[in-house]
Amino acid sequence: MEQGDYPETFYRVSIKARVTDDQGRILVVRENENYFELPGGGMDHGETVHSCLKREMNEELAYVGEFTEKFKEIITFYLPERNAWKMNVIYDVKLGDDADPTAGRDARNVTWATEYELEKMRADNGIVVFQD
Numbered sequence: 805m806e807q808g809d810y811p812e813t814f815y816r817v818s819i820k821a822r823v824t825d826d827q828g829r830i831l832v833v834r835e836n837e838n839y840f841e842l843p844g845g846g847m848d849h850g851e852t853v854h855s856c857l858k859r860e861m862n863e864e865l866a867y868v869g870e871f872t873e874k875f876k877e878i879i880t881f882y883l884p885e886r887n888a889w890k891m892n893v894i895y896d897v898k899l900g901d902d903a904d905p906t907a908g909r910d911a912r913n914v915t916w917a918t919e920y921e922l923e924k925m926r927a928d929n930g931i932v933v934f935q936d
Contacts, residue, residue, distance in 0.1 A: 853873065864908045
């Protein structure tokens with residue numbers, strides 16, 4: 805199969821964690837881009853959702869504790885700068901009670917955003933990001 809065959813059906817699958825605090829704010833991270841997004845990243849072959857989230861939360865949030873996840877939604881979008889489609893599979897994630905996420909080795913910084921801020925960015929950009 806050539807690179808151009810069926811390009812609209814192939815996605816880079818990214819598993820994302822929607823972590824909320826007691827105030828209902830959502831944890832977002834900034835890696836190397838100019839926007840914030842939900843923590844998470846590409847799912848490797850053979851990985852489970854849980855193992856992918858565990859690896860990504862360690863890399864981006866320096867978090868190594870226990871957590872649970874529950875499927876929330878799927879968002880797909882096109883990245884023209886990469887000529888590729890991306891699929892974010894989002895899970896509601898509950899961290900341990902003593903969790904204090906900070907920027908891990910793959911994140912420049914971590915912050916909390918309101919649902920309104922994330923929904924506005926989704927409406928404006930078609931993806932879950934938070935521009936600064």
